[in-house]
Amino acid sequence: MTLEIIRYEQTYENEVVNLWNECLSKDNISIKIFRDQVLLDDNFSNEYALIAKENNNVIGFILGVKRQIPYLERGMESEKAWIPIMFVKKEYRRLKIGKKMVQSIENKFVVLDVKKIVLAAYSPNYFFAGIDKKNYPEAIQFFEKLGYYKYGDAVSMHADLWDYAFPDSVKMKMEEAYKAGFQFQKFTYKYCLALIEFVKVNFGGGWKRNVLMAMQNNTAEQVIWIAINRDDEVVGFCMRKMDGFDNRFGPFGVLETLRSHGIGSILFNLMMKDMREQRLYFLYFLWTHGDGMRFYLRNGVKVYREFDMYQKDI
Secondary structure (H helix, E strand, C coil), X not given: CCEEEEECCHHHHHHHHHHHHHHCCCCCCCHHHHHHHHHXXXXXXXXXXEEEEECXXXXXXEEEEXXXXXXXHHECCCCEEEEEEEEECHXXXXXXXXXXXXXXXXXXXXXXXXXXXXXXXXXXXXXXXXXXXXXXXXXXXXXXXXXXXXXXXXXEEEEECCCCCCCHHHHHHHHHHHHCCCXXXXXXXXXXXXXXXXXXXXXXXXXXXXHHHHHHCCCHHHHEEEEECCCCCEEEEEEECHHHCCCEEXXXXXXHHHCCCCHHHHHHHHHHHHHHHCCCCEEEEEEECHHHHHHHHHCCCEEEEEEEEEEEEC
């Protein structure tokens, strides 16, 4: 076998995507998604995107990411880097090809004084939160042998809206909320700056980015619901159409001091009702955990994937 590991070249785009779809059967992508989320990402560099070849045939691929421009309030995160994706053709596994690719990326990051490498969970253009332990169990064994350790878990969830009906229990919560001075409505640009500030202060730059994109794309009035208090202040919001996908829900958040008032359940059910009326018969999102997962379970959303989150200190 004549193995060669080279920097990514556009010539191999089709082969890389075809091998991706062959190796990651639960995470198939199109050429367009590959370009949008990998090649056109602000931080993409083929210095950290490597292809493994045998006799000019692509047999493996790895993507490393190191921020080249600041990410909102997170800045450069100079001591952190990511490996969002890595795969090797099945018949070439256990030949240390994957190990060579990972170590090559790690060595490049060491030179940049990176202290921590995180698998998968790169913002903003992640594909999944971690390693899918059910569908890719061999990946956990592979990365643990290379010194990566689990630091958390996450789930992907979805809901079928074909038979959705606004729950009576949430109607009662809504009546109580109205009496307390809260209102719920589709976003209007009257609340443009108020919503941006609310999201930035309470949830950070990643969520602010999604709100800004909806506003910039002139979809905010269709895809965002807000909750306001008696002083006309934004105290909660939810949205959909992340990354342009109509059925992708999120982000979603309520002022921490009001999370026992049912405002989250009201917003979420207003969104589901709205989606069904627009003949969007399912919703999904890629990443939640802990209290977030428990909230969605109470509201009829089901887990469809589970992830272990891994990182390595170098």
